[in-house]
Amino acid sequence: MAKLNSVEQTQLILARLMEGGQEDDDTSRELDSLTKLLNDESEHKNKGQPICEVIDDVCVDTILGYLDMRQADPVRGHAALTASAYLKAAGDKAADALRTFFFDRVKRGTYDDYIVAFCVAAAIFPLAPDIMADIFLTEGFLPSLDPLMRRKWKSRKVETACLEMLNAASMNAQCREAIQKYCTDWLEEVVDQDPDELSKALHSAAHVTEGSIAMRRHSEAVQNLAAVILAKLRAVPSAQTTTEGTESRIEQATTSIEDLSKMFSTMLLKDPESGKKHSVEGLAYATIQPAIKEEVARNAELLTTLIKILADAPAKSPLTYGALSIFTNLTRYQPAQTEEQKKMTQLKAYANAAGKLAAPNPLNDDDHVSERCKRVFEAKIIPVLVTHSRHGSVASLNLIVSIIAALSVTTSLRGQLAQQGAVNLLIAAFTALPDSESQAKRTAAQALARILISTNPAHVFGGTRARPQNSAIRPLISILPSDPAAETRDLLPTFEALMALTNLASTDDDTRTTIIRTAWPEIEEQLLSSNPMVSKAAVELICNLTQCLEGIALYAADTPQAANRLHVLLALADAEDEGTRSAAGGALASLTGYEAIVTGILKRKRGVEVVLGLCSEESEDLRHRGVFIVYNMIACEGDIGKNARKEVREKNGIEVLKECAKSSRRAEVVEVTIQALKVLLEQD
Missing domain, CATH: 1.20.930 (Transcription Elongation Factor S-II; Chain A)
Incomplete structure (x- = not known):
């Protein structure tokens, strides 16, 4: 038997769909087959006659008929995919066919036709909003719904289908304005239905049966749906709400x-x-x-x-x-907001409020x-x-990340967030989100940074089901540079990422090495940030990174780059901010255990003066760092140590250290200072 071409396959599928009477699973499979053929047509995979040419008005009627609310939900879902594929493949022809179908059904005016027309509109709106909005806003259509919805004896399925259509349409701004204009009154009547209406009607009309009067009442589901539409109108005001007439109308609204x-x-x-x-x-x-x-x-x-x-x-x-x-x-x-942005917001609010400062x-x-x-x-x-983050859509993952990011702002919640799995969630979300969702990825990374600032990495990453600690590094590094899409430069994510990386770098050499290999240029760039908080955070990170050989090599190598890095570190040890001086001093205390670093400091014009300056600080922590650096330098063997001792003596180092010993109360500071003095007072 010869293989059927795409047109013949389409005709056979449509014939079976028109015949009906199949099981839902069989109908769904037929719809899926037609969807595939239509998608192939869109991608020009079908050869020969276009299959859209054989899909006439009767075929369109059949396909769209499966969107009827009286069909099983799985069938409606598959039919929606088929309708979407047809709209894409047939283009303007499909748009015309949809318009013809919709208004033919509405003109017939039977309950059955209304139900199908409204169900189709509700289903197609999300798939082709522009096409459906054009149909929906056709002159005379919306006003015609008023007498239909106010009929004394009505069909609840018509009501439901109509409201489903309005609900879908209210996502469109222009449609929302039209609904506001033509439908608000009877929507409110539906929502505000008198709960005693049934008993009143039975008492006043003895010849009417209870069942027929009940048909005049709106079901809770219908009331709820009408309320959703009103909520959209109230919560997302249309352009009309800025006019005086509409404002007064809204004030009079009963709901x-x-x-x-x-x-x-x-x-x-x-x-x-x-x-x-x-x-x-x-x-x-x-x-x-x-x-x-x-x-x-x-x-x-x-x-x-x-x-x-x-x-x-x-x-x-x-x-x-x-x-x-x-x-x-x-x-x-x-x-x-910056101060400038706050002023602009106030001015706009003032203008919109007709002279009243909001x-x-x-x-x-x-x-x-x-x-x-x-x-x-x-x-x-x-x-x-x-749980939802593991199988959710990109849109849902965006919202999940947003919620956790907001919760992470509260410092007291961060430990509990980590305990309950937020860290793993954020790392996984950062990886799963596509690059097109750059803002969501940044939000996930910033939330991760906040949690890791306030928690012990050993507790967060120590469990059997925890992700490896290094998996957090890439997200954190991604927010070190400012957001290129932002109108104003926000350095908070940079600061928080540096703080989180500092916390991670306090753990082990493997983590420190990974950070250096993947992010050193970005970290070094933040050292010279115009924001002192960011600069300080970068130095604190470097202080931890210099605890490993890879970090030491960046400063000890015999290269111009290494010499320049040491020069910057010495400058930061003399910065105005005490925290910056402390972090730079901590890094130098680690680095001066290596002769190449001592030589580099001696080569700098004010290198020794900066170190002695730390010994004269009011803070005992800073003095401790200073005397430790001095001791490392003067305790070196050979010519390097000899030159260091000479330089320290010439810069009045002995007096500085004596004063440091007198003013210090902590035993460890006094001990290192006395050891340094002994070395200096010995004759070379």
Whole structure:
């Protein structure tokens, strides 16, 4: 039997789909086969006649019919993929066919046709938002929904399908404005349905059966869905809300964002399994508002319920994304602003408020966000995030990283974050996120840095299931340079990465060597940073790195680069900042155990003076470093030691050390000072 070409295969598949009556699994397989053929067409793999030419209006009707809400969910999912492939392969022809299909169904005006048309619109909106927005905004369409939705005797499936369409459309700004204009009134009527309506109607109309009156009532699921749409309108204001007329209309609205939030919360607490998808989606929008964030975060029972919903939600599902969005909103800090940016923000707020200076909402300040973060953490979210991070989508991983980054701002939580698996999560997320998600990768790396600053690496990486310690180095190194995409230079990630690397470099030579081999140029560049905190952090890191042979070689080698590095280190030992002087002194104390370093210091014009300056510091720690360096230098064998002793004596070193011994109270400082004095007082 000859092999069928792509057109013949398409015709055979469409015939079976039109015939219907198959098991859902068989229908899904047919749809998948058609999807593959359409994808091959898009990639020009099909030879001969284009298969889109044989897909006429009847075929389109068949394919789109499988998006009907009355079909099984798996079939609808496969049909959505097929519809997406057809839109891509057929281009303008598909857009025209979709428009024809939609308005033909709407014009027929039967409940069945409305259901199919609205279901198709809801399914296609995420796949082809521009095409669907153009159809949705066709003049006269939205106003026509008003009489349909206000019919006394209605179909709940029509209601549900219509609201699903509006819900999908409300993701588009222009569509949201149109919904605000034409649909707000009856959406509020649905949400604000009188709970006593049924009993009132039965008493006033004895000839009407209870069942028929019940059809006038909106189900909880329908009410919840209408509330989600209203939440989007309230939480994401359209352009119209800036006009005076719209503002007054919104003030008169009977259902506020607070009312909607309570409705979603009550629904979830009363019956988490019923309508949780829409309640979670509604709260995801409602918690954009500061007052709602605070209300949700203070409801421990609701937080626990949301975390359970997240734990049970399938990976890569809308429910997972919605629940993660809620926690992202609750924990989000306001972006840091320079003074200039703060002034510009105030001016814009002043202009938008028609001359009234709008103050930032206090519920968004760092103290309130920090408190919400603690409440979210105490609700035991981390183990659930760890589980979801292993199989989640890129979009979900973005949100997970954002939540943990916000929690890591609170110092007291960092140890517990590490204990519960946040470090492994962040390292894995940094690796898993594609390069196109550069901001999320930076966020993961910065959160990792914060946790590693405040925790003992031996505890974090010592467990049997822990990742190797060196796996944290690459993410930390990635945020040493400033973010090239940022409008303003933010040195906080650089500072935190240096501090975290310093902590790691305090452990073992293998870690120190890895840091040097993978990041030395970036570290050395930060030494000369204009920000003293960053410069100090870089010197502290180098102080730890010079504990290994690889670090010592960078300064002891007989090269101009090594000599220049030593010159910079001596300059930093004389810096204004005490912490910088201390770190540079610590590095020199390690390095001066090697004769090449002593020779290098002696060659510098003020090398010995800088070292003696450390011996005269008020801080005992600094004096300890200074006398230790002096002792290392003058205790050298041969000509190098002789030259060092001569230079120290000539720079009044004996008097400096005597004064150091008198003013010191710590035994270890006095002991090293006396040993150094003995060596200096001996005749060469």
